[in-house]
Amino acid sequence: MPQSTTSASQSKLAQKYKDLVRSLITSLELRNPYNIDHCRLVARLCDQMARKARMDRDKRKVLVTAAEMHTLGVSLQMEEKKPYFSLPITRLGLSSGRDLPTHEREKQILEEVLGGVESLEIAIPAICQRYEWFDGTASLFGLKGEEICEEARLLAVADAFVDLATPKKHRHQETSRESLKRIMDRSGTQFDPRYVEVLHEVVSEEDSSFKESGRTEHFETSRCRHYLNLGHLYIAIHEMDWALRSYVKAEKIAVEMTDSGLQLGAISGQVMVYCERNQLELARETLQRARNRTHSEREKRGYHLMWGLVEWLTGRDQNGFDILDRLISHYRKARNLPGLTASLTLQSYLLLTHRGLDNDLHVDTLEEFMELVARYDLFDVVERYRKFTLPLFLSAVLKGIEDPTARANLTKMGEPCQQALLEKLGDLPPSSWMEHLLPEPIIPTPQSPMPKKTATHVAAAAQESDQQNIVIRTFGGFRMSKGAEEVGEDDWPTQKALRLFAHLAISRTPITDDAMMEMLWPDAPETKARNSLRNAVHQVR
Structure with missing residues:
Protein backbone atom coordinates (compact mmCIF):
# COMPACT_ATOMS: atom_id res chain seq x y z
CA MET A 1 0.00 0.00 0.00
CA PRO A 2 1.46 3.44 -0.92
CA GLN A 3 2.66 5.56 1.99
CA SER A 4 0.29 8.42 1.08
CA THR A 5 -2.70 6.06 1.27
CA THR A 6 -1.55 4.71 4.64
CA SER A 7 -1.12 8.25 5.98
CA ALA A 8 -4.59 9.22 4.78
CA SER A 9 -6.12 6.15 6.43
CA GLN A 10 -4.36 6.89 9.72
CA SER A 11 -5.51 10.49 9.60
CA LYS A 12 -9.09 9.39 8.95
CA LEU A 13 -8.91 6.87 11.79
CA ALA A 14 -7.52 9.53 14.16
CA GLN A 15 -10.39 11.88 13.25
CA LYS A 16 -12.93 9.14 13.93
CA TYR A 17 -11.35 8.44 17.32
CA LYS A 18 -11.45 12.16 18.12
CA ASP A 19 -15.15 12.26 17.22
CA LEU A 20 -15.77 9.26 19.48
CA VAL A 21 -14.00 10.96 22.40
CA ARG A 22 -15.99 14.15 21.82
CA SER A 23 -19.20 12.07 21.81
CA LEU A 24 -18.12 10.50 25.10
CA ILE A 25 -17.55 13.95 26.60
CA THR A 26 -21.00 15.08 25.43
CA SER A 27 -22.57 12.02 27.06
CA LEU A 28 -20.70 12.67 30.31
CA GLU A 29 -21.80 16.32 30.28
CA LEU A 30 -25.44 15.24 29.97
CA ARG A 31 -25.20 13.71 33.45
CA ASN A 32 -25.05 17.20 34.95
CA PRO A 33 -27.28 20.03 33.64
CA TYR A 34 -24.74 22.58 34.88
CA ASN A 35 -22.06 21.15 32.55
CA ARG A 60 -4.61 27.49 17.90
CA LYS A 61 -5.48 24.00 16.68
CA VAL A 62 -3.93 22.44 19.80
CA LEU A 63 -5.75 24.98 21.99
CA VAL A 64 -9.18 24.25 20.51
CA THR A 65 -8.61 20.48 20.83
CA ALA A 66 -7.60 20.93 24.48
CA ALA A 67 -10.67 23.09 25.12
CA GLU A 68 -12.97 20.51 23.52
CA MET A 69 -11.62 17.80 25.84
CA HIS A 70 -10.48 19.61 28.97
CA THR A 71 -13.17 18.07 31.25
CA LEU A 72 -12.56 14.49 30.10
CA GLY A 73 -10.06 13.52 32.80
CA VAL A 74 -12.10 14.95 35.68
CA SER A 75 -15.34 13.41 34.37
CA LEU A 76 -13.78 9.95 34.05
CA GLN A 77 -12.27 10.29 37.52
CA MET A 78 -15.78 10.80 38.89
CA GLU A 79 -17.24 7.94 36.86
CA GLU A 80 -14.59 5.36 37.71
CA LYS A 81 -15.07 5.88 41.46
CA LYS A 82 -18.73 4.87 41.28
CA PRO A 83 -19.18 1.48 42.97
CA TYR A 84 -21.40 -0.19 40.41
CA PHE A 85 -19.08 -0.40 37.41
CA SER A 86 -15.53 0.04 36.13
CA LEU A 87 -14.43 1.87 33.01
CA PRO A 88 -12.74 -0.28 30.36
CA ILE A 89 -11.50 2.90 28.66
CA THR A 90 -9.20 3.62 31.62
CA ARG A 91 -8.59 -0.08 32.46
CA LEU A 92 -9.19 0.82 36.08
CA GLY A 93 -12.06 0.76 38.53
CA LEU A 94 -13.35 1.80 41.94
CA SER A 95 -10.01 2.02 43.76
CA SER A 96 -8.12 3.39 40.76
CA GLY A 97 -5.61 6.13 41.36
CA ARG A 98 -6.35 6.47 45.07
CA ASP A 99 -2.60 6.55 45.70
CA LEU A 100 -2.17 9.60 43.43
CA PRO A 101 -3.03 13.29 43.84
CA THR A 102 -6.10 14.27 41.84
CA HIS A 103 -4.19 16.24 39.20
CA GLU A 104 -1.69 13.39 38.69
CA ARG A 105 -4.53 10.91 38.30
CA GLU A 106 -6.20 13.21 35.76
CA LYS A 107 -2.99 13.33 33.74
CA GLN A 108 -2.70 9.54 33.92
CA ILE A 109 -6.24 9.09 32.57
CA LEU A 110 -5.67 11.59 29.75
CA GLU A 111 -2.48 9.77 28.72
CA GLU A 112 -4.39 6.47 28.76
CA VAL A 113 -7.31 7.75 26.68
CA LEU A 114 -5.65 10.31 24.38
CA GLY A 115 -2.14 8.89 24.22
CA GLY A 116 -0.99 7.33 20.97
CA VAL A 117 -3.11 9.63 18.81
CA GLU A 118 -0.78 12.50 17.94
CA SER A 119 -3.49 15.06 17.21
CA LEU A 120 -4.97 14.44 20.67
CA GLU A 121 -1.85 13.66 22.68
CA ILE A 122 -0.33 17.10 22.02
CA ALA A 123 -3.30 18.68 23.85
CA ILE A 124 -2.58 16.92 27.18
CA PRO A 125 -0.05 19.50 28.51
CA ALA A 126 -2.50 22.36 27.88
CA ILE A 127 -5.31 20.49 29.67
CA CYS A 128 -3.18 19.61 32.71
CA GLN A 129 -1.39 22.95 33.03
CA ARG A 130 -4.59 25.03 32.99
CA TYR A 131 -4.61 24.81 36.81
CA GLU A 132 -1.20 26.54 37.12
CA TRP A 133 -1.17 30.08 38.49
CA PHE A 134 0.71 32.61 36.41
CA ASP A 135 2.76 33.82 39.39
CA GLY A 136 3.32 30.23 40.58
CA THR A 137 1.84 30.78 44.06
CA ALA A 138 -0.80 28.03 43.70
CA SER A 139 0.60 25.83 40.94
CA LEU A 140 0.10 22.08 41.15
CA PHE A 141 3.02 21.17 38.87
CA GLY A 142 5.28 23.95 40.13
CA LEU A 143 5.18 25.98 36.89
CA LYS A 144 4.84 29.73 36.51
CA GLY A 145 4.94 32.47 33.88
CA GLU A 146 6.31 31.42 30.51
CA GLU A 147 7.00 27.93 31.87
CA ILE A 148 3.27 27.28 31.49
CA CYS A 149 2.49 26.53 27.86
CA GLU A 150 0.78 29.34 25.96
CA GLU A 151 -2.32 27.27 25.17
CA ALA A 152 -2.85 26.47 28.89
CA ARG A 153 -2.60 30.13 29.90
CA LEU A 154 -5.29 31.12 27.42
CA LEU A 155 -7.45 28.08 28.23
CA ALA A 156 -7.37 28.93 31.94
CA VAL A 157 -8.83 32.40 31.26
CA ALA A 158 -11.54 31.19 28.87
CA ASP A 159 -12.53 28.28 31.12
CA ALA A 160 -12.80 30.54 34.17
CA PHE A 161 -15.01 33.02 32.28
CA VAL A 162 -17.45 30.34 31.08
CA ASP A 163 -17.53 28.74 34.54
CA LEU A 164 -18.35 32.03 36.26
CA ALA A 165 -20.99 32.90 33.67
CA THR A 166 -22.74 29.52 34.11
CA PRO A 167 -25.08 28.64 37.00
CA LYS A 168 -23.75 26.06 39.46
CA LYS A 169 -25.30 23.97 42.21
CA HIS A 170 -24.19 26.46 44.85
CA ARG A 171 -24.80 29.77 43.04
CA HIS A 172 -26.52 31.55 40.18
CA GLN A 173 -24.60 32.56 37.08
CA GLU A 174 -22.80 35.89 37.07
CA THR A 175 -23.18 38.53 34.38
CA SER A 176 -20.50 38.96 31.74
CA ARG A 177 -19.37 42.16 33.43
CA GLU A 178 -19.17 40.53 36.88
CA SER A 179 -17.31 37.50 35.51
CA LEU A 180 -14.85 39.69 33.62
CA LYS A 181 -14.20 41.85 36.70
CA ARG A 182 -13.40 38.82 38.86
CA ILE A 183 -10.95 37.53 36.27
CA MET A 184 -9.33 40.97 35.87
CA ASP A 185 -8.86 41.12 39.66
CA ARG A 186 -6.67 37.98 39.34
CA SER A 187 -4.67 39.28 36.40
CA GLY A 188 -0.95 38.82 37.01
CA THR A 189 -1.50 36.36 39.86
CA GLN A 190 -3.77 33.53 38.73
CA PHE A 191 -4.04 34.54 35.05
CA ASP A 192 -1.70 35.79 32.33
CA PRO A 193 -2.38 39.57 32.00
CA ARG A 194 -2.01 39.35 28.22
CA TYR A 195 -4.90 36.92 27.84
CA VAL A 196 -7.04 38.69 30.41
CA GLU A 197 -6.80 41.76 28.19
CA VAL A 198 -7.63 39.67 25.13
CA LEU A 199 -10.72 38.32 26.92
CA HIS A 200 -11.77 41.89 27.74
CA GLU A 201 -11.52 42.85 24.08
CA VAL A 202 -13.42 39.78 22.86
CA VAL A 203 -16.24 40.15 25.39
CA SER A 204 -16.53 43.88 24.63
CA GLU A 205 -16.75 43.27 20.87
CA GLU A 206 -18.84 40.09 20.98
CA ASP A 207 -21.12 40.96 23.89
CA SER A 208 -24.18 39.70 22.04
CA SER A 209 -22.59 36.24 22.05
CA PHE A 210 -22.45 36.21 25.85
CA LYS A 211 -25.88 37.54 26.78
CA GLU A 212 -26.98 36.35 30.21
CA SER A 213 -30.50 35.70 28.95
CA GLY A 214 -29.16 33.30 26.33
CA ARG A 215 -27.14 31.33 28.87
CA THR A 216 -30.09 31.17 31.25
CA GLU A 217 -32.40 29.94 28.49
CA HIS A 218 -29.87 27.30 27.48
CA PHE A 219 -29.59 26.10 31.07
CA GLU A 220 -33.38 26.02 31.55
CA THR A 221 -33.75 24.01 28.34
CA SER A 222 -31.22 21.49 29.64
CA ARG A 223 -32.98 21.33 33.00
CA CYS A 224 -36.34 20.73 31.34
CA ARG A 225 -34.90 17.91 29.23
CA HIS A 226 -33.47 16.33 32.36
CA TYR A 227 -36.93 16.21 33.93
CA LEU A 228 -38.35 14.71 30.72
CA ASN A 229 -35.65 12.02 30.71
CA LEU A 230 -36.32 11.32 34.38
CA GLY A 231 -39.99 10.85 33.53
CA HIS A 232 -39.10 8.37 30.79
CA LEU A 233 -36.84 6.49 33.23
CA TYR A 234 -39.50 6.29 35.94
CA ILE A 235 -42.06 4.98 33.45
CA ALA A 236 -39.60 2.27 32.40
CA ILE A 237 -39.28 1.09 36.03
CA HIS A 238 -43.02 1.46 36.74
CA GLU A 239 -42.61 4.38 39.18
CA MET A 240 -45.65 6.27 37.88
CA ASP A 241 -45.93 8.77 40.74
CA TRP A 242 -42.37 9.95 40.24
CA ALA A 243 -42.79 9.95 36.47
CA LEU A 244 -45.82 12.22 36.78
CA ARG A 245 -43.95 14.61 39.11
CA SER A 246 -41.08 14.82 36.64
CA TYR A 247 -43.36 15.54 33.68
CA VAL A 248 -45.32 18.18 35.63
CA LYS A 249 -42.06 19.92 36.58
CA ALA A 250 -40.90 19.78 32.96
CA GLU A 251 -44.20 21.31 31.82
CA LYS A 252 -43.83 24.19 34.29
CA ILE A 253 -40.35 25.03 33.02
CA ALA A 254 -41.40 24.66 29.37
CA VAL A 255 -44.41 26.97 29.85
CA GLU A 256 -42.22 29.63 31.49
CA MET A 257 -39.87 29.38 28.50
CA THR A 258 -42.78 29.31 26.00
CA ASP A 259 -41.11 26.31 24.34
CA SER A 260 -43.90 24.45 22.54
CA GLY A 261 -41.73 21.43 21.72
CA LEU A 262 -40.78 20.79 25.34
CA GLN A 263 -44.38 21.41 26.42
CA LEU A 264 -45.52 18.71 24.00
CA GLY A 265 -43.03 16.24 25.48
CA ALA A 266 -44.14 17.02 29.05
CA ILE A 267 -47.86 16.82 28.26
CA SER A 268 -47.45 13.59 26.28
CA GLY A 269 -45.61 12.05 29.22
CA GLN A 270 -48.39 12.99 31.64
CA VAL A 271 -51.05 11.59 29.30
CA MET A 272 -49.15 8.30 28.99
CA VAL A 273 -49.01 8.02 32.80
CA TYR A 274 -52.74 8.72 33.15
CA CYS A 275 -53.54 6.20 30.42
CA GLU A 276 -51.37 3.60 32.16
CA ARG A 277 -53.37 4.22 35.36
CA ASN A 278 -56.66 4.26 33.46
CA GLN A 279 -57.28 7.84 34.69
CA LEU A 280 -58.64 8.91 31.33
CA GLU A 281 -60.54 11.99 32.53
CA LEU A 282 -57.32 13.40 33.96
CA ALA A 283 -55.66 12.67 30.60
CA ARG A 284 -58.41 14.63 28.83
CA GLU A 285 -58.08 17.56 31.26
CA THR A 286 -54.31 17.63 30.69
CA LEU A 287 -54.75 17.73 26.92
CA GLN A 288 -57.42 20.41 27.17
CA ARG A 289 -55.09 22.53 29.32
CA ALA A 290 -52.41 22.24 26.67
CA ARG A 291 -54.87 22.99 23.85
CA ASN A 292 -55.87 26.26 25.54
CA ARG A 293 -52.24 27.40 25.39
CA THR A 294 -51.63 26.50 21.75
CA HIS A 295 -52.28 28.93 18.91
CA SER A 296 -51.05 27.51 15.61
CA GLU A 297 -52.43 24.46 13.84
CA ARG A 298 -48.96 22.96 13.84
CA GLU A 299 -48.78 23.08 17.64
CA LYS A 300 -52.29 21.66 18.02
CA ARG A 301 -51.46 18.83 15.64
CA GLY A 302 -48.72 17.74 17.99
CA TYR A 303 -51.36 16.80 20.58
CA HIS A 304 -53.64 14.93 18.15
CA LEU A 305 -51.66 11.73 18.66
CA MET A 306 -52.52 11.72 22.37
CA TRP A 307 -56.12 12.79 21.68
CA GLY A 308 -56.58 9.80 19.39
CA LEU A 309 -55.18 7.44 22.03
CA VAL A 310 -57.43 8.83 24.78
CA GLU A 311 -60.53 8.72 22.58
CA TRP A 312 -59.87 5.07 21.75
CA LEU A 313 -59.32 4.14 25.40
CA THR A 314 -62.46 5.95 26.60
CA GLY A 315 -64.63 3.89 24.26
CA ARG A 316 -64.98 6.45 21.46
CA ASP A 317 -63.38 4.09 18.97
CA GLN A 318 -64.59 5.77 15.81
CA ASN A 319 -63.64 9.25 16.95
CA GLY A 320 -60.16 8.04 17.99
CA PHE A 321 -59.76 6.22 14.67
CA ASP A 322 -60.76 9.35 12.70
CA ILE A 323 -58.33 11.59 14.62
CA LEU A 324 -55.40 9.24 14.03
CA ASP A 325 -56.44 8.60 10.42
CA ARG A 326 -56.38 12.36 9.65
CA LEU A 327 -52.99 12.61 11.34
CA ILE A 328 -51.66 9.70 9.27
CA SER A 329 -52.88 11.33 6.05
CA HIS A 330 -51.23 14.65 6.98
CA TYR A 331 -47.87 13.08 7.87
CA ARG A 332 -47.98 10.90 4.76
CA LYS A 333 -48.37 13.96 2.51
CA ALA A 334 -45.74 15.92 4.44
CA ARG A 335 -43.28 12.98 4.29
CA ASN A 336 -42.81 13.28 8.05
CA LEU A 337 -41.50 9.76 8.67
CA PRO A 338 -41.22 9.87 12.50
CA GLY A 339 -44.70 11.41 12.85
CA LEU A 340 -46.19 8.94 10.37
CA THR A 341 -44.55 5.98 12.13
CA ALA A 342 -45.78 7.09 15.57
CA SER A 343 -49.34 7.60 14.27
CA LEU A 344 -49.39 4.22 12.52
CA THR A 345 -48.01 2.61 15.69
CA LEU A 346 -50.89 3.80 17.85
CA GLN A 347 -53.56 3.17 15.20
CA SER A 348 -52.36 -0.37 14.49
CA TYR A 349 -51.93 -1.21 18.18
CA LEU A 350 -55.41 0.04 19.08
CA LEU A 351 -56.96 -1.88 16.18
CA LEU A 352 -55.04 -4.98 17.29
CA THR A 353 -56.16 -4.79 20.93
CA HIS A 354 -59.74 -3.68 20.24
CA ARG A 355 -60.63 -5.55 17.04
CA GLY A 356 -58.24 -8.47 16.90
CA LEU A 357 -55.23 -9.84 15.05
CA ASP A 358 -57.12 -10.64 11.82
CA ASN A 359 -58.92 -7.29 11.49
CA ASP A 360 -58.40 -5.95 7.96
CA LEU A 361 -57.74 -2.37 9.08
CA HIS A 362 -55.16 -3.61 11.58
CA VAL A 363 -53.41 -5.65 8.89
CA ASP A 364 -53.37 -2.68 6.48
CA THR A 365 -51.86 -0.26 9.00
CA LEU A 366 -49.45 -2.93 10.24
CA GLU A 367 -48.17 -3.51 6.69
CA GLU A 368 -47.52 0.22 6.19
CA PHE A 369 -45.83 0.46 9.62
CA MET A 370 -43.58 -2.53 8.89
CA GLU A 371 -42.69 -1.19 5.44
CA LEU A 372 -41.50 2.09 6.98
CA VAL A 373 -39.45 0.31 9.66
CA ALA A 374 -37.89 -1.96 7.02
CA ARG A 375 -36.92 0.91 4.68
CA TYR A 376 -35.85 3.69 7.06
CA ASP A 377 -33.91 4.14 10.30
CA LEU A 378 -36.81 4.66 12.72
CA PHE A 379 -35.62 2.61 15.70
CA ASP A 380 -35.71 5.70 17.97
CA VAL A 381 -39.48 5.94 17.35
CA VAL A 382 -39.84 2.17 17.77
CA GLU A 383 -38.06 2.30 21.13
CA ARG A 384 -39.90 5.42 22.34
CA TYR A 385 -43.25 3.67 21.84
CA ARG A 386 -42.01 0.26 23.01
CA LYS A 387 -45.26 -0.62 24.78
CA PHE A 388 -47.10 -0.34 21.45
CA THR A 389 -44.45 -1.50 18.96
CA LEU A 390 -43.54 -4.73 20.75
CA PRO A 391 -47.02 -6.27 20.20
CA LEU A 392 -46.96 -5.02 16.60
CA PHE A 393 -43.73 -6.87 15.82
CA LEU A 394 -45.15 -10.00 17.43
CA SER A 395 -48.33 -9.71 15.37
CA ALA A 396 -46.19 -9.13 12.23
CA VAL A 397 -44.38 -12.42 12.88
CA LEU A 398 -47.68 -14.21 13.39
CA LYS A 399 -49.08 -12.71 10.15
CA GLY A 400 -45.87 -13.19 8.16
CA ILE A 401 -45.50 -9.47 7.40
CA GLU A 402 -41.84 -8.35 6.92
CA ASP A 403 -40.87 -11.32 9.12
CA PRO A 404 -37.05 -10.75 9.13
CA THR A 405 -37.48 -7.07 10.04
CA ALA A 406 -39.95 -7.90 12.79
CA ARG A 407 -37.69 -10.57 14.30
CA ALA A 408 -34.60 -8.34 14.08
CA ASN A 409 -36.38 -5.52 15.91
CA LEU A 410 -37.67 -7.90 18.58
CA THR A 411 -34.07 -9.04 19.12
CA LYS A 412 -32.91 -5.42 19.45
CA MET A 413 -35.64 -4.84 22.03
CA GLY A 414 -34.54 -7.79 24.19
CA GLU A 415 -36.71 -10.62 22.82
CA PRO A 416 -34.22 -12.70 20.80
CA CYS A 417 -35.96 -16.08 21.04
CA GLN A 418 -39.50 -15.33 19.97
CA GLN A 419 -40.95 -18.78 19.30
CA ALA A 420 -41.61 -19.74 22.93
CA LEU A 421 -43.12 -16.31 23.56
CA LEU A 422 -45.34 -16.54 20.49
CA GLU A 423 -46.61 -19.93 21.63
CA LYS A 424 -47.56 -18.47 25.01
CA LEU A 425 -49.28 -15.45 23.47
CA GLY A 426 -51.07 -17.56 20.85
CA ASP A 427 -53.74 -18.64 23.36
CA LEU A 428 -54.26 -15.08 24.70
CA PRO A 429 -56.30 -12.25 23.16
CA PRO A 430 -54.05 -9.40 21.90
CA SER A 431 -55.55 -7.07 24.52
CA SER A 432 -53.85 -9.23 27.19
CA TRP A 433 -50.44 -9.45 25.55
CA MET A 434 -48.91 -6.48 27.36
CA GLU A 435 -50.17 -7.73 30.72
CA HIS A 436 -48.10 -10.85 30.06
CA LEU A 437 -45.10 -8.95 28.66
CA LEU A 438 -45.09 -6.11 31.21
CA PRO A 439 -46.69 -7.43 34.41
CA GLU A 440 -47.39 -4.86 37.10
CA PRO A 441 -44.50 -4.97 39.61
CA ILE A 442 -45.22 -5.77 43.26
CA ILE A 443 -44.54 -2.53 45.11
CA PRO A 444 -45.64 -2.35 48.76
CA THR A 445 -47.99 0.55 49.61
CA PRO A 446 -49.91 1.61 52.76
CA GLN A 447 -53.02 0.07 51.19
CA SER A 448 -51.21 -3.13 50.16
CA PRO A 449 -48.22 -3.66 52.44
CA MET A 450 -45.81 -6.56 52.44
CA PRO A 451 -46.92 -9.71 54.36
CA LYS A 452 -46.84 -9.41 58.14
CA LYS A 453 -43.70 -10.59 59.88
CA THR A 454 -43.53 -13.28 62.53
CA ALA A 455 -42.73 -12.53 66.19
CA THR A 456 -39.11 -13.51 65.56
CA HIS A 457 -38.88 -11.05 62.67
CA VAL A 458 -40.49 -8.30 64.78
CA ALA A 459 -38.02 -8.80 67.64
CA ALA A 460 -35.09 -8.76 65.23
CA ALA A 461 -36.41 -5.59 63.58
CA ALA A 462 -36.78 -3.89 66.98
CA GLN A 463 -33.20 -4.79 67.88
CA GLU A 464 -32.00 -3.48 64.54
CA SER A 465 -33.98 -0.26 65.08
CA ASP A 466 -32.34 0.26 68.47
CA GLN A 467 -28.95 -0.16 66.85
CA GLN A 468 -29.84 2.43 64.20
CA ASN A 469 -31.19 5.07 66.63
CA ILE A 470 -28.94 8.05 67.34
CA VAL A 471 -28.81 9.16 71.00
CA ILE A 472 -27.52 12.64 71.85
CA ARG A 473 -26.59 13.68 75.42
CA THR A 474 -25.62 17.26 76.29
CA PHE A 475 -25.52 17.11 80.11
CA GLY A 476 -22.03 16.61 81.51
CA GLY A 477 -20.41 17.17 78.14
CA PHE A 478 -21.49 16.28 74.61
CA ARG A 479 -21.87 12.61 73.66
CA MET A 480 -23.55 11.00 70.68
CA SER A 481 -24.01 7.26 70.20
CA LYS A 482 -25.44 4.92 67.56
CA GLY A 483 -25.71 1.37 68.86
CA ALA A 484 -22.31 0.45 70.30
CA GLU A 485 -20.55 3.26 68.43
CA GLU A 486 -19.96 6.52 70.35
CA VAL A 487 -18.78 9.93 69.16
CA GLY A 488 -17.21 12.28 71.71
CA GLU A 489 -16.26 15.95 71.64
CA ASP A 490 -12.74 15.22 70.44
CA ASP A 491 -14.01 13.30 67.41
CA TRP A 492 -15.44 16.40 65.69
CA PRO A 493 -13.36 18.22 63.05
CA THR A 494 -13.88 21.60 64.78
CA GLN A 495 -15.54 22.81 67.97
CA LYS A 496 -17.65 25.26 65.97
CA ALA A 497 -19.17 22.37 64.02
CA LEU A 498 -19.84 20.56 67.31
CA ARG A 499 -21.56 23.62 68.83
CA LEU A 500 -23.62 24.13 65.68
CA PHE A 501 -24.80 20.50 65.68
CA ALA A 502 -25.60 20.53 69.41
CA HIS A 503 -27.61 23.73 69.10
CA LEU A 504 -29.57 22.39 66.11
CA ALA A 505 -30.21 19.09 67.92
CA ILE A 506 -31.79 20.66 71.03
CA SER A 507 -33.56 23.58 69.34
CA ARG A 508 -37.34 23.26 69.03
CA THR A 509 -37.79 26.19 66.63
CA PRO A 510 -36.23 27.15 63.27
CA ILE A 511 -32.97 29.11 63.51
CA THR A 512 -31.94 31.78 61.01
CA ASP A 513 -28.46 32.06 59.50
CA ASP A 514 -28.01 35.46 61.13
CA ALA A 515 -28.79 34.08 64.59
CA MET A 516 -26.27 31.27 64.18
CA MET A 517 -23.57 33.66 62.90
CA GLU A 518 -24.18 36.02 65.82
CA MET A 519 -23.93 33.16 68.33
CA LEU A 520 -20.84 31.42 66.88
CA TRP A 521 -18.88 34.26 65.24
CA PRO A 522 -20.04 37.47 66.99
CA ASP A 523 -16.91 39.50 66.16
CA ALA A 524 -16.33 38.35 62.57
CA PRO A 525 -17.36 40.39 59.48
CA GLU A 526 -20.59 39.20 57.91
CA THR A 527 -18.92 37.75 54.78
CA LYS A 528 -16.37 35.78 56.80
CA ALA A 529 -19.03 34.62 59.28
CA ARG A 530 -21.25 33.39 56.46
CA ASN A 531 -18.36 31.45 54.89
CA SER A 532 -17.52 29.94 58.28
CA LEU A 533 -21.16 28.92 58.78
CA ARG A 534 -21.21 27.27 55.35
CA ASN A 535 -18.04 25.31 56.21
CA ALA A 536 -19.44 24.26 59.58
CA VAL A 537 -22.68 23.03 58.01
CA HIS A 538 -20.62 21.01 55.52
CA GLN A 539 -18.63 19.45 58.37
CA VAL A 540 -21.83 18.55 60.25
CA ARG A 541 -23.23 16.83 57.17
Missing part, protein backbone atom coordinates in the same frame (compact mmCIF):
# COMPACT_ATOMS: atom_id res chain seq x y z
CA ILE A 36 -24.00 20.68 29.33
CA ASP A 37 -22.15 22.17 26.34
CA HIS A 38 -19.39 23.49 28.62
CA CYS A 39 -16.52 22.22 26.46
CA ARG A 40 -18.13 23.52 23.28
CA LEU A 41 -18.60 27.00 24.75
CA VAL A 42 -15.03 27.10 26.09
CA ALA A 43 -13.63 25.92 22.73
CA ARG A 44 -15.57 28.61 20.88
CA LEU A 45 -14.29 31.34 23.21
CA CYS A 46 -10.73 30.00 23.00
CA ASP A 47 -10.84 30.17 19.21
CA GLN A 48 -12.04 33.79 19.31
CA MET A 49 -9.39 34.77 21.84
CA ALA A 50 -6.60 32.98 19.93
CA ARG A 51 -7.49 34.78 16.72
CA LYS A 52 -7.60 38.10 18.54
CA ALA A 53 -4.17 37.36 20.09
CA ARG A 54 -2.81 36.35 16.66
CA MET A 55 -1.76 32.92 17.93
CA ASP A 56 -0.23 30.85 15.13
CA ARG A 57 -2.43 28.28 13.41
CA ASP A 58 -0.81 25.14 14.86
CA LYS A 59 -1.02 26.38 18.44
